[in-house]
Amino acid sequence: MDEFELIDRWFTGRGATRADVRLPVGDDAAIVAPPPGAELVLALDTIVAGTHFPAGTPARAVGHRALAVNLSDIAAMGAEPAWALLGLTLPAVDEDWVAEFSRGLDELARRHGIALIGGDTTRGALAATLTLAGLLPPGTALRRRGAQAGDDIWVSGTPGDAAAGLAILQGRLQAAGEARERLLQRFLLPEPRVALGIALRGLASACIDVSDGLAGDLGKLCAASGTGARIESRALPLSPALVEAAGPEAAPGLALAGGDDYELLFTAPAGLRGAVGALTAGVECRRIGTVIAGREVLVDGAALPRDAGHGFDHFAG
Numbered sequence: 189m190d191e192f193e194l195i196d197r198w199f200t201g202r203g204a205t206r207a208d209v210r211l212p213v214g215d216d217a218a219i220v221a222p223p224p225g226a227e228l229v230l231a232l233d234t235i236v237a238g239t240h241f242p243a244g245t246p247a248r249a250v251g252h253r254a255l256a257v258n259l260s261d262i263a264a265m266g267a268e269p270a271w272a273l274l275g276l277t278l279p280a281v282d283e284d285w286v287a288e289f290s291r292g293l294d295e296l297a298r299r300h301g302i303a304l305i306g307g308d309t310t311r312g313a314l315a316a317t318l319t320l321a322g323l324l325p326p327g328t329a330l331r332r333r334g335a336q337a338g339d340d341i342w343v344s345g346t347p348g349d350a351a352a353g354l355a356i357l358q359g360r361l362q363a364a365g366e367a368r369e370r371l372l373q374r375f376l377l378p379e380p381r382v383a384l385g386i387a388l389r390g391l392a393s394a395c396i397d398v399s400d401g402l403a404g405d406l407g408k409l410c411a412a413s414g415t416g417a418r419i420e421s422r423a424l425p426l427s428p429a430l431v432e433a434a435g436p437e438a439a440p441g442l443a444l445a446g447g448d449d450y451e452l453l454f455t456a457p458a459g460l461r462g463a464v465g466a467l468t469a470g471v472e473c474r475r476i477g478t479v480i481a482g483r484e485v486l487v488d489g490a491a492l493p494r495d496a497g498h499g500f501d502h503f504a505g
Contacts, residue, residue, distance in 0.1 A: 203297035251292030267322030274307035351446020419477030
């Protein structure tokens with residue numbers, strides 16, 4: 189199978205069918221028609237074998253994750269996803285692997301109404317890059333900047349699960365039964381919180397997705413907002429699976445420092461506590477702290493190191 193047969197068989201027509209796609213896969217470029225007055229939100233992420241997922245990760249999970257990491261960024265902006273472009277680099281054409289990769293991507297795209305409208309394939313080290321476009325009503329975007337002293341700090345889902353799942357895959361953590369399966373799924377098939385991001389328009393004062401670890405991403409949000417934060421580890425929403433696998437003493441550390449959760453971390457005025465708590469967007473949110481004046485991020489009263497807010501750095505020593 190050559191490059192063009194591969195594209196035609198496994199990527200043409202993938203994702204949802206959208207009336208706003210005027211020219212899909214098959215030409216030199218795609219053409220779409222955004223609704224009048226809508227703002228366009230663009231995100232791009234690359235996942236690389238051995239860096240973002242271990243060797244041997246099921247191809248369906250790689251396809252899912254390639255889209256999910258971008259969907260999480262779109263969710264953190266409060267946008268509705270619409271169109272995607274895929275760049276796929278393969279060491280060789282393994283038709284079975286590509287079929288499963290395509291299936292994982294297609295299933296998630298259809299669930300969120302995303303059309304795959306083009307891209308490129310090439311030979312090289314295994315990697316997938318997705319460019320995702322979303323739509324917003326003008327002036328409604330969620331941003332990292334905007335938190336104010338006195339705002340509540342919230343997080344969705346159960347952070348730390350994905351880090352535990354990766355540790356299981358790498359043999360650094362042992363788990364069995366339902367706990368093992370849940371934690372593995374949380375790493376392999378993360379669920380971006382698109383519906384929650386949309387529901388937070390007009391409620392959240394600032395928002396970021398948890399990709400590099402809750403503590404690190406909270407540091408980024410605070411740096412953008414010019415504020416500090418105070419959170420309590422006992423307030424973290426820890427899943428029973430994480431506590432069973434890691435133990436009650438280690439679980440909070442995974443929730444704070446582990447990455448790949450793709451949950452939403454956001455702030456909202458304390459007066460909106462009831463409205464946020466009543467949201468029904470497919471995931472529970474937990475209030476874990478308060479935005480404070482200054483620049484320190486405090487966990488259980490202790491300040492995080494200044495570089496803790498940088499998150500994962502691909503070029504760190």
